[in-house]
Amino acid sequence: MKYQDRLREILPEASIEAIETPGSLYKITRGRSKGSDSTLLVRFLEPGDDERELLEVDNKELEVLFYDDDINRWNIQLIWAVVDRELKDDVRQDLEQDTRYALRRSVDESDLPVFLAPISEVKSEIKAVEETFDRGELIQNIIDENLTFLFEKDKTTRENRLKRLKENNPSEANQPALVEASTQEGIIDEINLGSEYRQNASKRSISPDRLTLLHGKNGSGKTSLLDGTTLSMVGQSKRDEQRSRHYQDLEVSLVNETGEVTKLSNQPGKVKQRIAGWYGYRPTGPADRHLEFYRVNYHEAGATTRFLETGSDQDLEETIQRYLYGDKLTEARDEKEKLEKEAYSNISDLEDEITDLEEQRSTKEQQLEKIQASYSKATTAAGNLSSVTRKLVQVPSSTNLEDETEEEPQWTESWRLWEDRYTRIQIGINTLDTTQPSYTIEGLQTAFEKKISELTTQREILGKIERLEQEIATLQTLRNKFDTSPWDTLSSSSTFAAAILSSRGIRLSDLQLLADELGKLEEPINADTVAEWVTTVEAQFENRRAKLEARKVALDDDTEHQANREELHAEIQTLTDQFLSISESIAYCPACYANQTKKSLREREQPTDFFQEKNEIPNALRSHLASVDDALTILGKDSWEDISHTIDARYGSICGLADLRELLSFAIGASRSETLPTTTEDSVSLLGERLQEADGIRLETADLATHIQKIREADERKRTEGMERVPRYDPGDEYVGDVIQDVVEHLDKIQVADSLLTDHIPSIHWDDEIDIISDRRILEQTLNDIEESSALVNSVTSLREQITDYEQEIEKVTADKQDWEDGIKRLQQAFSQTGGKKAFNEHIEDHMSAITTLFQAFQRPYEFDEVLLEDDTVRVSRRGSADDSEPVEKMSSGQRAALGLAIFMTNNLAHPTAPPVMLLDEPVAHLDDINTVSFFNLLISAATELDRQILFATANEDIANLLKEKIGDSDDFKSIDLDKAH
Numbered sequence: 001m002k003y004q005d006r007l008r009e010i011l012p013e014a015s016i017e018a019i020e021t022p023g024s025l026y027k028i029t030r031g032r033s034k035g036s037d038s039t040l041l042v043r044f045l046e047p048g049d050d051e052r053e054l055l056e057v058d059n060k061e062l063e064v065l066f067y068d069d070d071i072n073r074w075n076i077q078l079i080w081a082v083v084d085r086e087l088k089d090d091v092r093q094d095l096e097q098d099t100r101y102a103l104r105r106s107v108d109e110s111d112l113p114v115f116l117a118p119i120s121e122v123k124s125e126i127k128a129v130e131e132t133f134d135r136g137e138l139i140q141n142i143i144d145e146n147l148t149f150l151f152e153k154d155k156t157t158r159e160n161r162l163k164r165l166k167e168n169n170p171s172e173a174n175q176p177a178l179v180e181a182s183t184q185e186g187i188i189d190e191i192n193l194g195s196e197y198r199q200n201a202s203k204r205s206i207s208p209d210r211l212t213l214l215h216g217k218n219g220s221g222k223t224s225l226l227d228g229t230t231l232s233m234v235g236q237s238k239r240d241e242q243r244s245r246h247y248q249d250l251e252v253s254l255v256n257e258t259g260e261v262t263k264l265s266n267q268p269g270k271v272k273q274r275i276a277g278w279y280g281y282r283p284t285g286p287a288d289r290h291l292e293f294y295r296v297n298y299h300e301a302g303a304t305t306r307f308l309e310t311g312s313d314q315d316l317e318e319t320i321q322r323y324l325y326g327d328k329l330t331e332a333r334d335e336k337e338k339l340e341k342e343a344y345s346n347i348s349d350l351e352d353e354i355t356d357l358e359e360q361r362s363t364k365e366q367q368l369e370k371i372q373a374s375y376s377k378a379t380t381a382a383g384n385l386s387s388v389t390r391k392l393v394q395v396p397s398s399t400n401l402e403d404e405t406e407e408e409p410q411w412t413e414s415w416r417l418w419e420d421r422y423t424r425i426q427i428g429i430n431t432l433d434t435t436q437p438s439y440t441i442e443g444l445q446t447a448f449e450k451k452i453s454e455l456t457t458q459r460e461i462l463g464k465i466e467r468l469e470q471e472i473a474t475l476q477t478l479r480n481k482f483d484t485s486p487w488d489t490l491s492s493s494s495t496f497a498a499a500i501l502s503s504r505g506i507r508l509s510d511l512q513l514l515a516d517e518l519g520k521l522e523e524p525i526n527a528d529t530v531a532e533w534v535t536t537v538e539a540q541f542e543n544r545r546a547k548l549e550a551r552k553v554a555l556d557d558d559t560e561h562q563a564n565r566e567e568l569h570a571e572i573q574t575l576t577d578q579f580l581s582i583s584e585s586i587a588y589c590p591a592c593y594a595n596q597t598k599k600s601l602r603e604r605e606q607p608t609d610f611f612q613e614k615n616e617i618p619n620a621l622r623s624h625l626a627s628v629d630d631a632l633t634i635l636g637k638d639s640w641e642d643i644s645h646t647i648d649a650r651y652g653s654i655c656g657l658a659d660l661r662e663l664l665s666f667a668i669g670a671s672r673s674e675t676l677p678t679t680t681e682d683s684v685s686l687l688g689e690r691l692q693e694a695d696g697i698r699l700e701t702a703d704l705a706t707h708i709q710k711i712r713e714a715d716e717r718k719r720t721e722g723m724e725r726v727p728r729y730d731p732g733d734e735y736v737g738d739v740i741q742d743v744v745e746h747l748d749k750i751q752v753a754d755s756l757l758t759d760h761i762p763s764i765h766w767d768d769e770i771d772i773i774s775d776r777r778i779l780e781q782t783l784n785d786i787e788e789s790s791a792l793v794n795s796v797t798s799l800r801e802q803i804t805d806y807e808q809e810i811e812k813v814t815a816d817k818q819d820w821e822d823g824i825k826r827l828q829q830a831f832s833q834t835g836g837k838k839a840f841n842e843h844i845e846d847h848m849s850a851i852t853t854l855f856q857a858f859q860r861p862y863e864f865d866e867v868l869l870e871d872d873t874v875r876v877s878r879r880g881s882a883d884d885s886e887p888v889e890k891m892s893s894g895q896r897a898a899l900g901l902a903i904f905m906t907n908n909l910a911h912p913t914a915p916p917v918m919l920l921d922e923p924v925a926h927l928d929d930i931n932t933v934s935f936f937n938l939l940i941s942a943a944t945e946l947d948r949q950i951l952f953a954t955a956n957e958d959i960a961n962l963l964k965e966k967i968g969d970s971d972d973f974k975s976i977d978l979d980k981a982h
Contacts, residue, residue, distance in 0.1 A: 003024050003026065003042075003044045003081075004016055004018060004026060006112070007026055007028060007042060007112075007116075010112060010113050010116050010117055011028060011030065011116055011117055013030075013031075014028050014029060014030045014031075015028065015029040015030075015031075016028050017029075019041075019061065021054075021057050021058075021061065022049075022050075022053065022054060022057060023043065023044070023045070023046070023049050023054050023057075024043065024044040024046070025041060025042070025043045025044075025054075025057075025058065025061070026041070026042045026043075026044075027039065027040070027041055027065075028040040028041075028042060028116075036072035036074075036075055036966070036967065036968030036969070036970075037071075037072065037075065038072070038075035038076075038077070038937070039065055039071050039072075039075060039076045039077070040076075040077045040078075040079060040116065041058060041061060041062065041065070041076075041077070041078045041079070041102070042079050042081060042112075042116070043058055043078070043079070043080045043081065044081045044083055044109065045080050045081065045082050045083060045085065045087065045106075046083045046084070046085070047083070047084055047085045051087065051088065051091045052091065055091065055094065055095060058078055059098075059100070059101075062076065062078060062100070062101035062102050063100075063101055065101070065102075066100075066101040066102070072965070072966075072968050073101070074933070074962070074965040074966045075937075075966060076101060076102035076103070077102055077103045077104070077105075077937075078095075078102045078103070078104045078105075079104075079105050079106075079107060079112070079115055079116070080095060080104075080105070080106040080107070081107060081108070081109040081112050082106060082107065082108055082109060083109045087106050092106050096860065096862070099929075099930055103860075103930060103933055103934060105860075105862060106862075107862070111856070114853050114856050114857060115856070115857060117941075118853050118854055118856075118857035118938060118941070119909075119938065119941040119942055119945045119946060120945065121850075121853045122850045122853050122854060122906065122909055123909070123945070123946065125846055125849050125850045125853065126846075126847075126850055126906075126909060126910045128846055138329060138830075138831070139329070141829070141830040141831070142332065142830045144830070145826040145827070145829055145830040146168055146169075146170055146826065147165070147336075147826060147827065147830055149161045149164045149165070150331075150332035150335045150336055150339075151328055151331070151332055153331050153335055158338070158339075158342075161335070161339060162339060162342060162343070162346075165339055165343065165823040165826075165827070166343075166816075166819045166820055166823050167819070168819075168822065168823065168826070185254070185256050185915075186254035186255045186256035186257075186260075186262065186915075187210070187254065187255060187915070187916060187917055187949035188208050188229065188252060188253070188254060188255075188915075188917055188949060188951070189207065189253040189254060189255035189261050190205065190206070190207045190251070190252070190253045191205060191206050191207075191208065191225055191228060191229050191232075191251075191252055192204065192205040192249070192250070192251040192252075193205065193224065193225070193228045193250060194247055194248070194249030194250045194251065195249055196247050196249070196250075197224075197228055197231070197247045197250045198221070198224040198227070198228065200219075200221075200224075201221035201224035201225065201228075202220060202221050202978060203220075203221050203225065203976070203978050206225060206976060208949065208951055208974065209949075209971075209972050209973060209974040210943050210947070210948075210949050210950070210972035210973070211939075211940075211943050211949075211950050211952075211967060211970070211972055211973040211974070212949075212950065212951045212952065212973075212974045212975075212976065213952050213954075213960060213963055213964065213973070213974070213975040213976065214226075214951060214952065214953040214954075214976050214978060215953070215954050215955070215956075215957070215960035215975065215976070215977060215978065216955065216977060216978030216979040217955055217979055218955045220955075220978035220979055221978050222921065222953035222954075222955070222978060223239075223300075223301060223921055223953065225951075225953075226298065226300070226919045226921050226951065226953055227239055227240065228250060228252075229252055229298075229919060229951075230290060230293055230294075230297075230298050230919070231243075231244045231247070231250060232244055232250050232251060232252035232264055232266065233252055233264060233274070233293065233297075233915070234271060234274070234275055234289050234290045234292075234293045235266070235268065235271035235272075235275075235289045235290070236288065236289045236290040237290055238290065238294065238300065243268070244266040244271065245266050245267060245268060247266070248266065250266065251263060251264070252264050254915070271289065272289070275289055275292070277913060278292075278911070278913055278914045278915060279292040279293075279296065279911070279913075279914060295904070295907050296904075296907045296908050296911050296914050297908060297914060297915060297917050297918060297919055298919040298921075299900075299901065299904045299918070299919065299920050299921065299923050300919075300921050301921040301922040301925070301953075302922075302925075320843060320844055320847050320910075333831065336827050336830075336831060339823075339827065340824055340827050340828070343820045343823055343824050343827075344824065346820050347817055347820045347821060347824075350813050350816055350817040350820070351817065353813050354810055354813050354814060354817070357806050357809055357810045357813065358806075358810060360806055361803055361806035361807065361810070364799050364802050364803045364806065365803060367799055368796065368799045368800070368803070370786075371796060371799070374785070374786040375396055377782060377785060377786075378396040378411070378412075378415075378782055378786070379395070379396055381778050381779075381781075381782040382395040382396065384778055385775050385778055385779075386438075386769070386770050386771050386774070386775050387768065388441070388761070388765050388768045388769075388770040389418070389770065389775040389779075391765070392418055392761070393411075393414045393415055393418050393779075394410055394411040394414040394415075395411065396411040396412075412783065412786065415779050415782065415783055416783055418779060419776060419779035419780050419783060421756050421760060422772050422775060422776035422779065423776055423780075424749075424752050424753060424756060425753045425756050425757065425772050425776075426772050426773055426776055427749045427752075427753065428448060428749050428750045428752065428753020428754065429444070429753065429772060429773070431451065431746045431749055431750050432447055432448075432451055432750075434447075438769050438770060438771040438772075439769065439770065439772075440766065440767055440768060440769050440770070441757060441761055441765055441766040441767075441768065441770060442766040442767060444757060444770075444772075445754060445757050445758065445766075448750050448753060448754040448757070449754065451750050452747065452750055452751060452754065455743055455746055455747040455750070456747065458726050458743050459740065459743050459744060459747065461722050461725050461726050462722075462726055462736060462739055462740045462743060463740065464722055465719055465722045465723060465726075465736050466736045466737060466740060468715050468718055468719045468722070469719065469736060471686060471690075471715060472712055472715050472716065472719070474682075474683050474686055475686070475687065475690070475708050475711060475712045475715070476712060477683070478499070478677075478679065478683055478687055478708055479705050479708040479709055479712065481677040481678065481679070482495055482499075482677060482703070482704045482705040482708065483703075483705035486666070486670070486674070487677060487703070487704065487705070488703045488705060489703070490662070490666065490703070491659070491662065491699070491700065491703075492699040492700070492702065492703055492704040492707055493654055493655040493656070493658075493659045493699050493700075494655070494659040494662040494663055494666070495677075495703065495704040496651070496654055496655050496659070496684075496687070496688070496691070496699075496704055497647060497655040497659035497660055497662075497663055498663055498676050498677060499676075499677060499679045499683075499684050499687065500643060500646050500647060500651070500655070500684055501643060501663070501676060502676040502677055502678060502679045503679040503680055503681045503683070503684045504639035504640075504642055504643050504646075504681070505637070505639050506634075506637075506639065506643070506676070507675065507676060508667055508670060508674055508675050508676045509672070510634045511663055511664055511667035511676075512667045512668065512670065512672075513627065513630055513631055513634065514537070514631055514634060514635070514664060514667075515664040515665070515667045515668045516627065516668075517541060517544075517627060517628060517631040518537065518664065519668075520544070520624075521540050521544065523540065525537055525540070527657060528657065529644070529648045529656075529657060530643065530644040530647045530648050530656070530657050530660055531641075531644035531645075531648055533657055533660065534635060534640050534644060537635060538632065538635045538636075541628055541631050541632050541635070542632065544628055545625065545628045545629070545632065548621060548624055548625045548628065549625065551621060552621060552622075552625065555621075572591060575590075576590060576591060576601065580598055580601060580602060583598065585597075585598060586598050586601070589601060646684075647659075647660070650688065651688045651691075651692070653692060654688060654691055654692065654699065687708065690711045691707065691711070694707075694710070694711055694714075697710065697711075726739075844869055847869075847906065847910060848867050848868060848869050850906045850909070850910065851867045851899075851902050851903050851906045852865075852866050852867045852902075854901075854902040854905050854906055854938060855867055855898060855899055855902035857934065857937075857938060858898060858902075858931055858934030858935050858937065858938055859895065859898045859899075859931065859934075860928070860930045860931050860934060862879060863878060863879055863895070864876045864877065864878055864879055864891075864895070865877060865878075865879040865880075866885075867899065867902070867903075868885050870885065873887070874888055874899070874903070875887055875888065876888060876891065876899070893926050894926050894927055894928060894931065896926075897924075897925070897926035897927055898927060898931055898935075901923055901935060904918075905918070905938065905942065908942075908948070909942070909946060909948075916946070916947060916948050916949060917948070917949045917950075917951070918939075918942070918948055918949070918950045918951070919951050919953075920939075920950065920951065920952045920953065921953045922953065922954055922955070922956075923935070923952070924954075924959060925956075929962075932959065932962065933962070933966070936962070936963055936966045937966075939952070940966060940967060943972070960975070
């Protein structure tokens with residue numbers, strides 16, 4: 001009896017009958033006012049029951065029911081309720097996968113209400129949400145907390161609302177005008193597409209019943225009727241660009257329980273009012289008006305395949321929020337969240353500001369303490385200075401601390417000035433190479449003067465050594481060049497002349513070219529100097545060039561006459577051939593009238609000496625002209641003027657024109673690969689001067705390299721003598737330029753130190769002893785301690801004023817922070833119970849529980865036991881799995897379709913103010929037959945138990961027939977075959 005009582009508790013209005021079989025098996029008959037009765041067999045499977053035996057028994061019972069003509073075989077189900085035990089997997093599979101005679105399922109006994117009466121369960125769960133939410137209480141809480149500005153989003157700015165939240169002025173509290181939109185109730189009485197909307201639709205109007213089946217082939221107009229209904233009810237549809245106002249004769253009428261019929265207006269204002277009443281929000285501006293209708297009332301074709309894809313408009317949290325709170329409260333709740341977020345942000349900024357102000361105040365307080373300590377330390381340090389220094393610097397006193405108004409006291413300026421002077425004097429002392437700790441001022445000045453004189457002498461000597469080393473290096477480079485063939489065989493004077501030419505850019509190839517052309521001249525060159533030689537040679541080359549050019553012109557004229565003769569001869573030959581071709585016979589030559597026959601004229605040959613030899617310009621002439629031009633170019637260089645002056649005037653005692661002639665003779669026999677030695681004007685000037693200055697050198701006695709070596713050796717001796725006078729210089733380890741730089745730096749330091757003594761210390765102190773090093777250390781350490789402690793940044797008076805300002809500002813910012821915290825507290829208290837986040841999350845959980853109930857009721861196989869909403873993302877938990885929830889993407893398309901339908905039906909059933917209508921366009925396209933039958937059971941229950949109106953459209957004839965069989969005979973069912981409308 002306990003199981004029968006359990007069933008009566010779940011299905012109080014059903015007929016429950018115990019069947020005499022092994023175990024506990026019950027037959028349940030549920031009458032339906034809007035369709036055929038349904039028959040359920042419920043088996044309670046207890047511990048110890050033989051599963052296989054009972055499965056065979058139940059199969060036989062189902063077979064009997066299936067062939068009973070008084071029972072609708074399409075509405076038979078078998079449910080095994082498992083009691084305190086586990087069902088073996090193979091038995092479960094055999095039970096649930098066997099689809100003969102009935103739908104079958106095994107469930108835990110505790111879950112029976114979900115599977116026997118899913119619609120009733122959902123109704124109870126949704127009713128719990130409605131009972132726990134008091135909209136009026138939430139509004140009163142908002143008023144009590146002086147937050148009515150939350151309802152003034154369209155009237156005030158966010159900045160103004162934030163200000164009122166912070167200030168909390170009770171005088172501004174007013175009763176909000178929360179006028180709820182009137183709701184047009186009822187189900188669809190008639191749908192009329194009119195004359196303009198979807199003109200290809202064959203069926204233009206219908207009067208649907210509670211259960212209406214629209215079936216026909218694709219293109220027969222099913223979707224047009226559903227889209228037209230959507231467009232008329234909410235003013236917009238997904239597949240229509242135009243709004244409902246553009247179709248004036250598109251009409252939908254609703255009929256309520258009293259039979260009163262209301263024709264829905266297509267005017268935008270009326271449409272917005274309907275939407276506000278049905279779904280809890282009023283669309284503004286260009287906002288989409290149809291989204292909530294698709295979530296709650298219209299499951300369009302293809303919706304299951306797009307379920308939760310990227311960009312889906314399935315926003316469950318928004319849908320739940322709208323039906324709970326309504327239009328104004330939804331706006332107020334959203335505004336509360338935004339104001340609270342901004343208030344927290346302001347508090348965070350203010351806390352940062354307070355922290356910063358406190359840190360700055362603390363810094364100023366520390367600076368004040370350090371200034372006080374620094375005066376005491378400086379006074380003590382002054383007593384340790386030498387007597388001369390105490391007279392030179394200003395000594396601080398702690399008695400005048402409060403009188404300091406400047407950012408840096410005068411005594412610190414004085415100490416810093418003398419610390420800098422003593423530092424530079426100490427640097428000068430360090431150059432004296434002495435360890436003497438103290439001096440009199442006069443003694444120190446004398447030591448500086450002596451050192452200055454010594455370093456000045458060393459600088460002059462080192463300068464000479466540096467120049468000698470540079471000259472020795474240059475001479476060695478020249479010697480290396482001239483100590484090779486052929487220069488070691490030429491006379492010294494000629495080799496020096498070659499160096500001059502090379503330094504001015506003259507190459508050996510230039511001399512070879514000049515020598516070649518000079519050999520072709522008919523007259524000798526008479527000159528005494530290089531300058532005369534250049535002028536004479538250039539004139540003779542010009543004369544030679546003129547003669548060659550005249551000959552070339554004459555040859556050019558002869559060549560042109562010869563070309564004209566050849567051209568005329570060719571023309572005569574051509575005319576003669578033409579004459580012969582048109583003459584039968586001839587006796588004379590047409591050109592010279594000599595006796596000739598036609599044949600002799602054709603066979604004659606041109607004499608070999610008919611034309612004289614062509615007078616072409618010989619290549620030798622062209623080459624000679626080019627060579628003369630090149631020679632003139634060489635002589636025309638600007639450097640020849642400098643060369644002439646250098647040889648004739650500067651170094652006439654060393655070389656002359658004879659050496660130039662010797663070089664030209666040498667160039668004739670030199671190979672083309674040989675070159676003049678590479679030199680510069682500076683190196684040649686150095687060598688020339690040293691050759692002129694050298695005593696005992698006769699150029700004709702040796703080659704130039706030997707003479708250079710002698711000069712170099714003399715310079716080496718001079719350098720050695722200079723080094724002996726500068727003991728600090730070691731040529732083996734140091735570069736003389738670095739030593740000079742070191743001497744100059746030492747000299748500069750001592751001169752600075754000497755100048756500081758004479759310019760800044762009065763003569764009356766010159767006989768007093770002073771310890772520069774110790775005094776400088778005391779001054780430096782005292783100043784460093786003060787600067788490191790930042791004690792001199794502000795005056796005492798300024799610091800005290802700044803500390804007071806910071807304290808006042810901290811007090812003000814702290815008060816602002818408290819105002820924001822009070823505002824947040826008022827927001828949270830107003831929504832903490834009825835409309836708080838916790839309560840809203842509980843409502844969401846209840847809503848997801850209802851979705852889970854419907855999903856479990858018709859999913860086959862039974863793989864998932866819970867549907868969750870995490871971060872507004874739908875997820876599912878797998879039955880019997882300890883793992884975390886998983887995204888719906890891991891579900892099969894059929895499972896995802898079933899879940900989408902469960903969400904849609906829950907949204908529909910959960911909206912008490914929305915139209916009690918479900919528009920379903922091919923909803924089972926992705927469901928298999930078993931899940932389709934299960935879904936039909938839910939639809940029929942929704943229509944029967946919750947008075948839902950259902951318009952079901954399909955192009956599948958089998959689906960249409962199955963639905964007809966499931967419903968059976970009913971006055972509330974209408975089947976419309978749209979194919980017949982064509």
